[in-house]
Amino acid sequence: MFAYYLDLALRSLKRNKVLTALMVLAIAVGIGASMTTLTVMHLLSGDPLPGRSDKLFYAQVDDNPLPEKQTEPMDVMTYQSAMDLWSAHQADRQTIIVDSPVKLRAPDTTLPPLMPSMLSTTADFFAMFDVPFRYGGPWRAEDDAARSRVAIISSDLNDKLFGGANSVGRTLRLRETDVRIVGVLAPWRPSPRFYNIAGGRFSGGKTADYYGRPQDVFTPFSSALEINDGNFYQYSCWQLPPSPGHLQNAPCVWLAVWVQLDSPAKVASFRRFLDGYAAQQQALGRIARPQNTRLRNLVEWLDYQGVVPSDVRLQAWLAFGFLAICLFNTIGLLLAKFLRRGGEIGVRRALGASRGAIFQQCLVEAGMIGLLGGLGGLLLTLLGLSLVRRQPVAFADMVHLDARMFALTFALAIATSLLAGLLPALRASRVAPGLQLKTL
Amino acid sequence: MAIRPILSTLRRHKTTALLVVLEIALTCAIVCNAVFLVSQRIERIHMPSGVAEHELIQVALAEIGAKPDEHARTLTDLAALRAIPGVTEVASVNQIPFGRSSNNSGIKLDPKQNKPTLNATNYFGENIGQTLGVQLVAGRLLQPEDYVSIKEASKAFKEGKLEGLPRLVVITEPMAQRLFPGQPALGKTIWLGSEVPLQIVGVVKHLVRPSIWNDAEAQYSMMVPMQVEDNQYLIRTAPGERERVLAAAIAAMKKNNPHRIFWQKRTWDEVRQRFFDGDRSMTGLLIGVCVALLVVTALGIVGLGSFWVAQRRRQIGVRRALGATRGHILRYFQTENFLLATIGIALGMVLAYGINLFLMVHYELPRLPAVYFPIGALALWLIGQAAVLGPAMRAAAVPPVVATRSV
Structure with a gap:
């Protein structure tokens, strides 16, 4: 079933390329900004001698x-x-x-x-x-x-x-x-x-x-x-x-x-x-x-x-505010996308798909946007970190993306997109099949 | 333009409308505060120094092995520097404005006082005021006869005698106002700790301190008549001559003693540049974030606008068939966006105020001036209108014949 949902999601993403690109871009930019500052924070506020x-x-x-x-x-x-x-x-x-x-x-x-x-x-x-x-x-x-x-x-x-x-x-x-x-x-x-x-x-x-x-x-x-x-x-x-x-x-x-x-x-x-x-x-x-x-x-x-520089902490706050805006943006766009497909959802429901199935299908699509956004976010994070490395600060040469932060980038991107998909998927699964079929 | 039909349409799309409102609110709040932070940083970068900015050169050398006769060596260095054509003033100093390290003292108005009234930085070195080009507002600058050598001073200090200690001081106007609010500071006595009384003979407009911890105290500086032999020299020359004079100064110092290391040789413009490097990059970052935020918000409005237009094609067709002009349809979507933006902005103002309160507590930032609110509002209204224009034009282009289809 999951493979079928993936296929549906891909088709749906391909159908409206501009909207898909907008959503992926919003997630990528939000993730890129947050992960850049989070990586710097992680580096600067870590324990210099763990275990000792x-x-x-x-x-x-x-x-x-x-x-x-x-x-x-x-x-x-x-x-x-x-x-x-x-x-x-x-x-x-x-x-x-x-x-x-x-x-x-x-x-x-x-x-x-x-x-x-x-x-x-x-x-x-x-x-x-x-x-x-x-x-x-x-x-x-x-x-x-x-x-x-x-x-x-x-x-x-x-x-x-x-x-x-x-x-x-x-x-x-x-x-x-x-x-x-x-x-x-x-x-x-x-x-x-x-x-x-x-x-x-x-x-x-x-x-x-x-x-x-x-x-x-x-x-x-x-x-x-x-x-x-x-x-x-x-x-x-x-x-x-x-x-x-x-x-x-x-x-x-x-x-x-x-x-x-x-x-x-x-x-x-x-x-x-x-x-x-x-x-x-x-x-x-x-x-x-x-x-x-x-x-x-x-x-x-x-x-x-107070060794963590206040500018770095301020940047982290800013980045997460930014991510929140990207999140709202994606919710809005996903909602638009799913509700526009009311007819299609109505047909699936009439043919026997349960509400849960529709919900899952929508979330798979949202997760896929998250994955794409995560890829974009990773590239933007690497770009952001290379910009930080060029800053005239003492820690510039230490800045790099380690395996944990790399994994976190994707986790954060998918979590963000699933969170963004939650409400739109719920709304989509509530679509009344009869009403939609009538207007087809 | 009738607002009622717009409101009733929005009521049927509560969630999507709410999302646009929230996005605009958050953007407005963050952009207001970010722009305020940028203005603060820019103000900081342009902090007055009180010195002849484009005429100064700093040359600092590293300590050589055992100390030879420092006094004689400093005099030779100063003479060599003064002999360079184009050099107008020279001083051997202990620190420079916007430098990295500083010598500071607690200042008391009464030696029996428990805690110092304020903390100010000490500029030492004969001719330092004249070389820096400070602007005098009252009294006079320190003259050669006011100066004591550091050797004399520490001997007197060890023996607990006033004889041999510096007696006079020149302070800045902000420091004078803090110490003696509303009174002339000239002629008054201040205490360096509880041991050294200094009489104020001059007040200068500004003289910024090195290593500023607190921007409110950035101008608390004193010039104390003490000669120093720290291997650090300030040279003043005409702005166009700096490069040549710097090269000549390095050559002259090398000739005097080839075994020293230069750890600083730069014009004062570089000093200021380096001091504010961090602020400058933060400013760039904040501006970048603001632009990115506005773009993301605009794209969100475009996306939702397009969706709404597509969803309402049939209604638009009906309206057009019933006689609405293209202009009516266009204005409908523009008004709708204006309404949403207005609600978002109103919410954003409250949020902006909240974020500012948070920053005031955690980052010692001043209160957000009211002028930022209308600026933020205007920016978001304009961006909203620009973003909705495309979808609204597409809506206006919907032909009335749509109304006759599939009804």
Whole structure:
């Protein structure tokens, strides 16, 4: 029976090509717009570390020494707090993160010096965030203590400097210091670059830059303080730092602290530790509000920072409004189409077709329009995504249609057309056969 | 034109009529808001900067290894830049308007105040006001003798002395109005945090800040008399000379020290262009969506109109046989469309208002000005009439003889 309905649907679609084309076009345009924005949303609002994100936490202590009335602690910490929390080793893993611009050259190449951003962190960073290695591996915890002159470079930088060869053991010059490469990352593009996000909640939704590439050079935090002294930027200060760019002894916040806590019990115990630490620091007179600590997990932290750019969310709303209009349009056209065939439906009914059969036949026709619209929508989605890729935004290079979104395109198109076909099919199945036959 | 027969016909096609009305309403609502968003973005893209836009060049170099005598090096750089023919002003600065990073301070009117009154950005660097070409509305710009070096200032700051700290400041008019509503700001004192008192000696019309978080505070800028040696230079020259001067500046800087990296070398037009890239692409997208929406709606009207005409061929024939002219038939369908569009537009206005309320809550957008309502209405009326014209003409062409067939 289904094959017969398909045949009928095809005949009917062929009979009025203009109307069919209009309906297919409306669905295709609506699907194309919605899927383009939905793909971008899906890419930007996804969990950057699925399966691990609930074990990773962003620690915050309110370092403000003044009793100002402020509800939330600063997004990053002072050197003192960060070092105290890190060296206490109360979590399963912990790391300090800061980035700074550094002058870099590879002494055994002739390339001009570069000015990449350097991420300075501790050994646990790579295991905590599942960072993939192509050659070599992370430095060891002893390197953090010994301030070893070691570095890990990104796959991009390795391609640029060493043509993609195994560069472990070779030397880089960071400013005036020679460092030995101990690891080269495999291509790694977390979305967003979640580990050093701060200030997003004040950015008014202009957060596209959080989706940029990870830094090109990674060095131990302790070594970087010496290598790149004077080039660290504060997030905020309560007083001017005595020497600009050297923030270890300044009342400035500039460091992020992440911890990994593998069980709920450990989360609870770390919370107690954090509160205890803050209370102790208040007793020492360093901070004013000890109760103002926070321990958000990765996803909560990204939500709190509002990392999904507001323009992208607005585009998604717009696209779905657009799809709704296309839906109304298709309902209207289908209704017109089905009711115009009253005579034909009357004959089928008179020959014994049940209401259900007519209803099914109409829905098959609607579904076929959806399938065609889905094909068109897919092409328009690919076109839309290629337009997004040409936009001057940090996430442009990541935009692509994956298998799930590909399947969703067709599912959405057919669902839309069936939804659109529902009312017209119902009306068509109610056609009174006698009346129609009389006017034939 | 009698409206009653149209209404009674529509009553027999409630569902299809309702669909047209809903489609028009939704289109009207979205288009009103989208056009409003576009106007907001365009206004933002044209945000005043307060500086001599077409005369500026930015050159920024990267820090070299260990810091040599920065002061001497900055003086050499400035002298080399000033020596380039065509250069009128030069300054070594800490940041530029519409730049990416910024240095900001909490401003208090009283050092004992708990929370700062507002947050403003600090422009440092001798001659910065003169180079930027800011427009003075009261008082004077900062002069060389007002300036302190950053070294002196941080020493004084560490020792807790006022001697050696900057004492004067030039602020923008919007900032002055926010701090001292209805009063002249000249001569008043503001506090940088709780430590540094600054006396206002000049007020400029506009000076936009870098990295704008909140458009309402975009003009909260100060020029503080502090010399900086950040390897970042602003050069002012005649508009036609910029390309040549930029090339000459790069050559001069390379000659001074070949081991530095240029991380910025651009005219100020590029600075503005890059800053608003995102807004510009969003504007394009919104306009595209509006056009697509209107086209889809028009096509929907064409489709339904054609269906109705085909369905009513016999009635049209009867009317024609009873003496109706082609014009009557044409106007019948046009009036019908006008009625549907009017109901749709009325509903759309309510919906537009609702969407605007949603945007106001979630995207900090201002209220939709009333002027958008008539514009939206006019657009949809016109599109409706244009879309129905084809089907209506076909209806008018139905010959009266149709009435005699198959009755």
